[in-house]
Amino acid sequence: MVRRISVIGAGYVGLVTAACFAELGYRVTLLEIDPERLDALEHGVFPVHEPGLPELWQRHLAGGRLHLTGNYEHGLEGSEFAFIAVGTPSTKNGKPDLRWIRSAARSIAEAANGPIIVVNKSTVPVGTADLVAKIIARYKRNNHDFAVVSNPEFLREGWAVFDFLHPSRVVVGSADMNAAQAVSQLYEPLGCPIILCDAGTAEMSKYASNAFLAARISFINEIALLCDKFGVNVMDVARVVGMESRCGDGYLGAGLGWGGSCLPKDVRGLIYMAGSQRVSTPLLRSVLRVNLRQPQIVVAKLQRLLGSIRGKTIGILGLSFKPDTDDMREASSLFVISLLKEHGCQIKAYDPAAINNAAKLMPTVTYCGDAYEVAEGSDAIVLVTDWDEFKELDMIRISSSMACPILIDGRNLYDPEEMIQAGFIYEGVGRGEISRKKPEVTLVKHEIQPELEAIESIQS
Numbered sequence: 001m002v003r004r005i006s007v008i009g010a011g012y013v014g015l016v017t018a019a020c021f022a023e024l025g026y027r028v029t030l031l032e033i034d035p036e037r038l039d040a041l042e043h044g045v046f047p048v049h050e051p052g053l054p055e056l057w058q059r060h061l062a063g064g065r066l067h068l069t070g071n072y073e074h075g076l077e078g079s080e081f082a083f084i085a086v087g088t089p090s091t092k093n094g095k096p097d098l099r100w101i102r103s104a105a106r107s108i109a110e111a112a113n114g115p116i117i118v119v120n121k122s123t124v125p126v127g128t129a130d131l132v133a134k135i136i137a138r139y140k141r142n143n144h145d146f147a148v149v150s151n152p153e154f155l156r157e158g159w160a161v162f163d164f165l166h167p168s169r170v171v172v173g174s175a176d177m178n179a180a181q182a183v184s185q186l187y188e189p190l191g192c193p194i195i196l197c198d199a200g201t202a203e204m205s206k207y208a209s210n211a212f213l214a215a216r217i218s219f220i221n222e223i224a225l226l227c228d229k230f231g232v233n234v235m236d237v238a239r240v241v242g243m244e245s246r247c248g249d250g251y252l253g254a255g256l257g258w259g260g261s262c263l264p265k266d267v268r269g270l271i272y273m274a275g276s277q278r279v280s281t282p283l284l285r286s287v288l289r290v291n292l293r294q295p296q297i298v299v300a301k302l303q304r305l306l307g308s309i310r311g312k313t314i315g316i317l318g319l320s321f322k323p324d325t326d327d328m329r330e331a332s333s334l335f336v337i338s339l340l341k342e343h344g345c346q347i348k349a350y351d352p353a354a355i356n357n358a359a360k361l362m363p364t365v366t367y368c369g370d371a372y373e374v375a376e377g378s379d380a381i382v383l384v385t386d387w388d389e390f391k392e393l394d395m396i397r398i399s400s401s402m403a404c405p406i407l408i409d410g411r412n413l414y415d416p417e418e419m420i421q422a423g424f425i426y427e428g429v430g431r432g433e434i435s436r437k438k439p440e441v442t443l444v445k446h447e448i449q450p451e452l453e454a455i456e457s458i459q460s
């Protein structure tokens with residue numbers, strides 16, 4: 001018998017979950033309450049940019065394995081599983097906002113007309129499986145059995161379909177092992193390791209994974225600052241570090257920092273959870289602080305190279321928080337552009353997919369049709385998002401059309417030598433500064449002097 005699944009929320013995760021479960025042969029109904037999003041999907045307008053997803057979606061919609069509705073009763077009819085994939089953004093103090101989880105749980109309880117396994121796929125704090133169970137017990141309209149399972153999602157935007165279908169692991173946590181087993185069976189065709197655990201372990205594992213990824217990037221960004229000062233290339237350093245099996249080579253790319261819909265809110269969420277138990281988290285706080293500092297590097301570099309930047313036109317290449325998505329949530333471009341505007345700069349920008357979303361958040365930016373238009377007459381360009389498209393640009397054409405050919409490569413996408421050959425004054429992140437004056441070696445020496453003295457005294 002074909003298994004029937006409902007997925008709640010047609011966002012990045014819900015759309016991927018629904019289309020990929022259909023790909024695995026299940027009959028899936030996607031439930032969405034936003035009428036605009038529902039309408040767009042019903043009229044074949046795909047609401048997010050995610051490579052491969054619209055094609056998969058259309059194929060299974062046409063093939064009848066995938067269905068879409070705004071009505072919970074229709075959406076849950078005959079479903080054994082309801083996967084909740086609604087947003088869990090941060091509130092001001094970092095607390096994960098669970099209002100959409102609560103409302104989805106209540107709607108499921110009120111509409112389900114048979115036994116159901118409710119699965120939290122959203123990223124939620126420890127204890128949320130219990131909260132959902134309480135809501136369902138309170139609002140369910142009949143005596144059918146239900147169970148709650150935590151099954152966090154680890155996909156990366158831009159790679160979402162691939163990640164869902166080729167996961168490194170699937171985590172399924174619940175107090176009800178039969179329900180957990182039933183959920184894990186859905187993933188068996190993927191042939192990946194499946195970790196069965198309690199719900200709290202599953203919930204915490206997701207936060208810990210994201211916080212660890214964020215920590216790695218903040219770590220290499222701090223090293224990149226040092227590399228800039230000492231004229232060392234952080235990319236070579238990261239390669240050496242990454243070759244050590246105890247370190248691993250993922251998430252060691254220095255740049256303008258991490259953003260997006262997950263890492264920032266999940267690090268803040270973990271700090272909030274710790275606070276609720278009166279546990280201090282100096283490491284996690286530093287991970288955030290280092291990240292907040294990264295956009296300021298752009299301003300510092302431009303000021304060093306241009307002098308005053310007031311009134312200068314700065315071109316921005318890339319706006320989305322990473323390539324291959326149109327997601328602008330906590331994108332580095334927002335912070336970089338806001339700082340540049342505070343310093344009186346005019347901003348021109350281009351992104352292959354995110355201009356519509358960006359324009360809603362930053363209406364005073366001049367949006368361009370391509371990177372060449374951005375470069376025309378600009379005093380500097382800053383590469384913020386490393387879309388593949390930017391690797392293929394005619395960089396001589398770009399540099400020769402600029403008022404001043406400064407390129408700040410915020411993702412270390414380009415080869416510095418090639419950029420200098422193409423006529424740029426080039427700076428990456430952690431690849432050595434081009435100073436107008438001699439590097440301030442004395443200041444650095446002064447700062448590390450006590451440590452140096454201590455080491456020397458031990459050696460002598």
Ligand SMILES: NC(=O)c1ccc[n+]([C@@H]2O[C@H](COP(=O)([O-])OP(=O)(O)OC[C@H]3O[C@@H](n4cnc5c(N)ncnc54)[C@H](O)[C@@H]3O)[C@@H](O)[C@H]2O)c1
Nearest residue numbers: 009010011012013032033034086087088100104122123153
């Ligand atoms: N985006 C990612 O890359 C990613 C990766 C892993 C995990 N997650 C987690 O997955 C969850 C969802 O993230 P997202 O980026 O897909 O969110 P999203 O904001 O893109 O989408 C959420 C969708 O749910 C809908 N919705 C809200 N309440 C609803 C309800 N009661 N019934 C039906 N639909 C409802 C919204 O209208 C929206 O379309 C979050 O907890 C997030 O942290 C996201």
